Amino acid sequence: MLLRIMRHDWRCLAADRSAWALVALLGAFVGYGVSNGSAWVRFQRDTLATAAQDESQRLADLRRDAEDVDPKAEPAFAWLDPRTPGVVAGTRGQRFATAPPGPLAALDVGQADLYPFYFKMTNRTKQTFIAGDEIENPSNLLAGRFDLGFVVVQLFPLLILGLSYNLLSAEREQGTLAMTLAQPVRLRTLALGKVLARAALVLTLALALSIGGGLLAGVDLRRPDVLARLGLWAATVAGYGAFWFALALAVNALGRPSSTNAVVLAACWIALVVVAPALLNVAVTSLHPVPSRVELIGAIRDASAEASAEGSHLLARYYEDHPELAPASSAPVPADFLVKLQAVQKSVDETIEPVMARYDEQLARQQALVDRWRFLSPAVTAQEALNDVSGTSLARHKHFLAQVDAFHKEWQDFFIPRIMRRERFAPADYDAIPKFRFREQPLVEVAPRAGAALIGLAAPAVALGLAGLAALRRYPITG
Amino acid sequence: MIGRIARKEFTEMTRDGRFRAAAAVVAILLTASLAMGWKRHRDVDAERHAAAxxxxRQWLEQGTKNPHSAAHYGTYAFKPKTPLSMVDPGVDAYTGVAVWLEAHKQNEFRYRPAQDATAVARFGELSAAATLQLLLPLLIVLLAFPAFAGERDLGTLRQLLSLGVRPRDLAAGKAAGVVAALGLLLVPATAAGVLALALATGAGPLAAEVPRMAAMGLGYLLYYGAFVGIAVAVSAWAGTARTALLVLLAFWIANALIVPRIAVDVAKRLHPTPSALAFGQAVDRELKKGVDGHDPNDPGLAxxxxxxxREYGVDRMEELKIDFAGVTLQASEDHGxxxxxxxYGALWDAFARQDDVQRAAALASPLMAxxxxxxxxxxxxxxxxxxFAAAAEDYRRGMIRVMNEDIAxxxxxxxxxxxxxxxxxxxxxxxxxxRPPFAGVAGRRWPDLAALAGWCAGAALLATAAVARVRAF
Structure with a gap:
């Protein structure tokens, strides 16, 4: 019986021009969203290719210059000498630490347009390279992108509500409900059939279009976990869609006229998609305010002024701490300035590290709060899950930053002893310069969060659906 | 007659629980966002002042060193928070808060506040401006969609018209009723806003804000006028209240959600900007063509x-009374x-053109204007x-020049x-x-006002046309 109702409803929908218009709109939005997302991914890939090319060119030049240098002659300019470790580490031999676009970034840009995705590694302090931003017009960031994530989270519910706000009320208003129920069919079966008919249509379309679009946009299936991520994406979209269908059913079950249903559902959409996230943001930023970066600037400047003033003293102390690095008195002194600089940098890093950590800690607290309270708004739940699955979330950026930190340490461990020993680079050393290799955030980190989101979407959907079906018992068939 | 209809509409709306609930929500959100804006303004203002x-102090007390080292140490410029940013924070969250002013280099602003926020912030900040731009139009839609269509559904439109009420008067009265109900919400909110502003800035600076507030207020009034007009027009045109509501909601969605984001991506495609990396490489390439202040063997040096x-009338460098290093450094600065x-000019021009495209989208969405x-x-x-960035850069150049001249x-x-x-x-x-004087800002932004006036006038015309042809059933 359910199937028969669904088939009948499909026929009705197919005959309805406005339903076709909505479906066409959905298709257009999905297409436009995917094309924008893939434009962003292309931009990132091109930028990373430029970076890689810049790096290999620079390192090739460096090697060539190093081979050309007469080993006996003193270099004319110590700060350009390709054999000085400080020069290699801080300017001429710098390598990039890069994160490729997330596995499904073409589907959901998420937070990725806010955070840098490559850093030029240096032996200097972390704060000298970490604060670089991608160029972007602030008004673009304010408005946000028209990516598939936006289509799913904000527009998709509106299409669902547009198709199902008058699920039962229209039949009642047309007078067909009483006639239909004169047949041997229960109201519940009828309502469920109508919801399922629409859900099957809309969800199939949304999933097919988004996954198809993603494949067209160049989501690389060969990358590990991509299939699993696509599965999670599909499940999230389905769960989110189910929530809105269930809500429409529940509101319909209240037995009000179509226009009241439309008002109530529009109000629900506003409350859950616009107001609740804004209030949640207010709550997390008030409970765990991130201190102003203005303070950080002051702290960095005080620390570096102090350290520079104490430069020679710091250098002496450094050699006390690391007697093994102290040069023999006869060793060549390629660039005393760089050695002193290194000692200063280390001191600044040590002073600034705890200050920088406070920002991360507060943001982590905010994120933890969001993780707990996101279930209050299915829109937030879905957006967070889509960002997670796509690899465009804050967590993935942190995952990248942790690797950058490790790479910075590796870089310093490689260069600083050479700088402090006042060595010169040997030909073999150029090959040994550390390279950055990005490791994608593993699925085991992503899946539990996305799984919780799925439960957070499905549970209210089921609850609303059941409540709606239960409320149908008192549904006024006529009048 | 119009007055009587307006009074009836107003009374009906204010007695309606739905209006009361919606108005209460909007009022709470407005008050909360104003309070938060006020607090943020106070905190940030104090903090930027202290930082400046x-x-x-750090600059003045940097101790004894070579002026070029001082130029490398440089200083910072912190972007001030304007008083009215408590109403409309605009792009503040997406521009950096400070810029490092140092030798040889014009830097980008650093530390966008949005980076220190979770993804939830991207749904939109709770600000008075967001409430006024997004939620109030929705309230207008909910208030005004039944204006004609509702009466028609109930069958009362026929009675009304049979009484000899001119449809135009009916429309004007209904619109006036909606406006009065909105006024009930907006007048106290504006008063609260002005009070918060006065608390934050004091009476003197408040007076300087009056023309800005007036322009803002006028813009919002025209925006709401457009919505009321469109709502009445659609309500008169639509066959049923349901159709009226759906059409108006669709307009709201296009206005608030779809057009703004489409405009962003279209603008980006029409006027692309380089990546930070490509931008930096291009700047570096050009910089290398100038005199390198750090490199005594530079060919441009001879x-x-x-x-x-020649200038100092000497034949040999040794006879120069000035230190040539200062001259070289300044020459490299001038080139830089x-x-x-x-x-940066090209980059900012590209941003400006992108913004122009977004503003042109006001033809489809009054929100943009x-x-x-x-x-x-x-x-x-x-x-x-x-x-502000240009002012900070000017200051940097002056500062570095003083250092270089002192070296010379x-x-x-x-x-x-x-x-x-x-x-x-x-x-x-x-x-x-x-800050740039408001006259200049107003001179640049009058097209926005014109667009809003156009929307408002167009909506009024549309309403008149639709009402003239209203059918009773």
Whole structure:
């Protein structure tokens, strides 16, 4: 019986021009969203290719210059000498630490347009390279992108509500409900059939279009976990869609006229998609305010002024701490300035590290709060899950930053002893310069969060659906 | 007659529980966002003020060093928070808060506040402007969609028209009723806003904000006028209240959600900007073509030497009374400044053209116009960020010039390294910034006002036309 109702409803929908218009709109939005997302991914890939090319060119030049240098002659300019470790580490031999676009970034840009995705590694302090931003017009960031994530989270519910706000009320208003129920069919079966008919249509379309679009946009299936991520994406979209269908059913079950249903559902959409996230943001930023970066600037400047003033003293102390690095008195002194600089940098890093950590800690607290309270708004739940699955979330950026930190340490461990020993680079050393290799955030980190989101979407959907079906018992068939 | 209809509508709406609930929600959100805006403004203002003092102190007390080291140490310019940013924070969260002013280099602003926030912030900040731009139009839609269509559904429209009420009067009365109900919400909210502003700034600066507030207020009034007109028109045209509601909601969705985001991506495609990496590489390439202040063997140097010797009427560099290093450094600065002017100028022009495309989208969405106007009046638009950035850059150039001139003048001494002290640092004046006068801003942003006026007038015409042809059933 359910199937028969669904088939009948499909026929009705197919005959309805406005339903076709909505479906066409959905298709257009999905297409436009995917094309924008893939434009962003292309931009990132091109930028990373430029970076890689810049790096290999620079390192090739460096090697060539190093081979050309007469080993006996003193270099004319110590700060350009390709054999000085400080020069290699801080300017001429710098390598990039890069994160490729997330596995499904073409589907959901998420937070990725806010955070840098490559850093030029240096032996200097972390704060000298970490604060670089991608160029972007602030008004673009304010408005946000028209990516598939936006289509799913904000527009998709509106299409669902547009198709199902008058699920039962229209039949009642047309007078067909009483006639239909004169047949041997229960109201519940009828309502469920109508919801399922629409859900099957809309969800199939949304999933097919988004996954198809993603494949067209160049989501690389060969990358590990991509299939699993696509599965999670599909499940999230389905769960989110189910929530809105269930809500429409529940509101319909209240037995009000179509226009009241439309008002109530529009109000629900506003409350859950616009107001609740804004209030949640207010709550997390008030409970765990991130201190102003203005303070950080002051702290960095005080620390570096102090350290520079104490430069020679710091250098002496450094050699006390690391007697093994102290040069023999006869060793060549390629660039005393760089050695002193290194000692200063280390001191600044040590002073600034705890200050920088406070920002991360507060943001982590905010994120933890969001993780707990996101279930209050299915829109937030879905957006967070889509960002997670796509690899465009804050967590993935942190995952990248942790690797950058490790790479910075590796870089310093490689260069600083050479700088402090006042060595010169040997030909073999150029090959040994550390390279950055990005490791994608593993699925085991992503899946539990996305799984919780799925439960957070499905549970209210089921609850609303059941409540709606239960409320149908008192549904006024006529009048 | 219009007055009587308006009074009836007003009474009906204010007695309606749905209006009361919706108005209460909007009022709470407005009050909360104003309170938060006020607190944020107070905190940030105090903090930036303290930071400006601290950075000045750091500059003045940096101790004895070569002026070029001082130029490398540099200073910071902190972007001030405008009073009206408590109503409309504009792009503040997406522009950096501070810029490092140092030798050789024009830097980008750093630390966008949005980076220190979770993804939830991207749904939109809770601000008075967001409430006024997004939620109030929705309230208008909910209030006005049944104006004609509702009466028609109930069958009362026929009765009304049979009484001899002119449809035009009916429409005007209904619109006036909606406006009165909105006024009930907006007048106290505006008063609260002005009060919060007065608390935050004091009465004197408040007076200076009056033209900005007036422009903002006018913009919002025209925006709401457009919505009321469109709502009445659709209500008269639509067959049923349901159709009226759906059409109006669709318009709201297009206005608030779809057009703004489409405009962003279209603008980006029409006027692409380089990646930070490509931008930096292009700047570096150009910089290398100038005189390198750090490299004594630079080929451009010989010409410079010849010029300076001619200027001072000497034949040999040793006879120069000035320190040539200062001249070289300034020459490389001058070259750099030309490069920065060109590249940053092109970048900002591209941003401005992108913003123009977004503003042109006001033809499809009045939100684009009111948002642009509101940000401009609040002083939180990209153009005024650019103005501040330009002022900071001017200050940087002046500061570096003072350092280089001091090296040229005093650098040639018996000591190997010239060291300067506090008196030289004090020669650089403190950084102070005056916002561009509102007349200039208004001169640039009048098209937004014109677009809103156009929407409002168009909506009124549409309403008149639709009402003239209204059918009773």
């Amino acid at each position: 003092l601290a950075t000045r 010409a410079l030497k010849a010029r300076v010797m 400044n030309r490069v920065f002017d060109e590249h 009111v948002r642009s106007l509101s940000m401009a009046a609040a002083g939180t638009e990209p153009d005024q960020h650019r103005d 003048e005093h650098g040639k001494g018996p000591d190997a390294e010239y060291l300067a002290g506090d008196d030289v640092w004090a020669k650089v004046p403190d950084f102070s910034y005056e």
